Amino acid sequence: MILILTNKWDISVDFVIKQLQSAGVNYLRLNTEDLPNLSSTFNFPNFEFWVKKKEKEIDLSKTVKVIWNRRPGLPFENVSNKKNGVNRFVDNQWFTWIESLQLIPNVTWINNPTANTIMECKPRQLFLADKMGFSIPKTIISNDILEINDFIIENKKCIVKALYSPLIKENEVDKFIFTNSVSQINGLEKESVQLSPSIFQQSINPKIDYRVTVVGDEILPVKIAVSNDFLEYPVDWRTIETGISYQLCHLPKGIEQLCKEYVRENGLLFGAIDLVEQDGIYYFLEINPNGEWGWLQYPNSIPIADSITRLLLHYEKG
Amino acid sequence: MTQPFLMQFARQCNTKNKFETDSEYFYDEEADMIRWKNDNENPLLIDSLQFFNGKGPKNPPSTKKCELESGEDQKDRRMWN
Numbered sequence: 001m002i003l004i005l006t007n008k009w010d011i012s013v014d015f016v017i018k019q020l021q022s023a024g025v026n027y028l029r030l031n032t033e034d035l036p037n038l039s040s041t042f043n044f045p046n047f048e049f050w051v052k053k054k055e056k057e058i059d060l061s062k063t064v065k066v067i068w069n070r071r072p073g074l075p076f077e078n079v080s081n082k083k084n085g086v087n088r089f090v091d092n093q094w095f096t097w098i099e100s101l102q103l104i105p106n107v108t109w110i111n112n113p114t115a116n117t118i119m120e121c122k123p124r125q126l127f128l129a130d131k132m133g134f135s136i137p138k139t140i141i142s143n144d145i146l147e148i149n150d151f152i153i154e155n156k157k158c159i160v161k162a163l164y165s166p167l168i169k170e171n172e173v174d175k176f177i178f179t180n181s182v183s184q185i186n187g188l189e190k191e192s193v194q195l196s197p198s199i200f201q202q203s204i205n206p207k208i209d210y211r212v213t214v215v216g217d218e219i220l221p222v223k224i225a226v227s228n229d230f231l232e233y234p235v236d237w238r239t240i241e242t243g244i245s246y247q248l249c250h251l252p253k254g255i256e257q258l259c260k261e262y263v264r265e266n267g268l269l270f271g272a273i274d275l276v277e278q279d280g281i282y283y284f285l286e287i288n289p290n291g292e293w294g295w296l297q298y299p300n301s302i303p304i305a306d307s308i309t310r311l312l313l314h315y316e317k318g
Numbered sequence: 319m320t321q322p323f324l325m326q327f328a329r330q331c332n333t334k335n336k337f338e339t340d341s342e343y344f345y346d347e348e349a350d351m352i353r354w355k356n357d358n359e360n361p362l363l364i365d366s367l368q369f370f371n372g373k374g375p376k377n378p379p380s381t382k383k384c385e386l387e388s389g390e391d392q393k394d395r396r397m398w399n
Binding site: 014 | 320321322323324325327328329330331345347350351352362363364367
């Protein structure tokens with residue numbers, strides 16, 4: 001059986017669910033908002049992990065072959081005052097419950113949560129990419145304004161981005177920090193620079209961006225094609241809402257192989273890698289180990305759901 | 319209070335951070351997928367998206383990177399804090 005951990009409003013997963021249903025495959029979708037409505041018991045010794053959903057009782061410890069760790073969220077996702085102490089307590093109990101799914105023997109995780117977490121670390125990503133033979137931009141990670149300004153002078157054009165998730169959670173509408181160009185930083189900003197380290201990199205521009213989605217042994221490189229209407233190629237293509245298209249393409253064989261190896265050797269089965277190309281050199285920027293792909297599936301018709309379905313079926317059949 | 323250097327580059331996301339349960343969609347427990355509330359037959363949302371520029375859902379939930387989904391980065395660890 002395939003166990004899918006996600007939330008109700010994860011539309012991307014629906015593309016795969018529909019294919020699994022067509023194939024008549026046994027699967028269980030667990031939406032984390034509903035965890036408090038789930039009946040579950042697991043016991044030791046003689047480990048069993050029972051859940052009851054839709055009148056069906058399933059021993060996950062005996063039936064699950066593959067777990068798709070797609071987009072688990074919080075219980076009480078849509079309940080107001082969810083941050084009160086009691087709800088936080090409940091969240092933590094369920095988080096441990098989800099962690100405990102890792103006790104189920106002989107299961108393939110896509111992706112293993114520990115590997116996901118480890119590979120979220122951007123410095124680690126760069127370190128490993130360099131070690132494995134990718135070209136990477138010259139980089140410093142610093143909160144020292146003097147070091148940063150020296151680096152900017154040395155490299156002339158630089159970009160800055162967040163060391164961890166660039167999302168700032170707010171009550172209603174969140175904020176997001178794209179990659180931005182940066183020039184010499186004014187000494188008056190010393191304190192704000194010092195408050196938290198950031199990633200500063202040599203700017204590679206003009207460039208061609210690629211989003212390379214690796215799904216098991218399959219690879220789906222997508223070229224981010226920007227209209228010629230732009231006088232200068234944008235630092236971060238995500239800021240563009242028109243004049244951009246996404247084209248399934250091939251990369252040089254060596255680069256494709258490197259992308260697959262990077263994902264596999266770091267304990268992942270899925271990974272969304274960002275590359276840029278300039279003058280024939282492909283630079284590794286980062287990997288999103290559980291990166292979103294729905295925006296490529298729809299409206300851009302990149303068949304990632306097909307690849308994920310094949311991967312799930314492969315491991316479900318053992 | 320001093321703001322982190324990167325905050326000067328922060329932009330508001332295009333979409334709200336919570337799905338609106340009173341929207342034009344609902345999660346169908348039987349189908350295990352989202353449906354579009356339509357006068358006639360409540361089709362699966364993924365089957366309705368292609369009608370976006372006309373007769374389909376007015377504001378389909380986005381899967382698009384430009385919409386700055388919070389789900390782009392994996393947050394299994396810290397989203398629970």
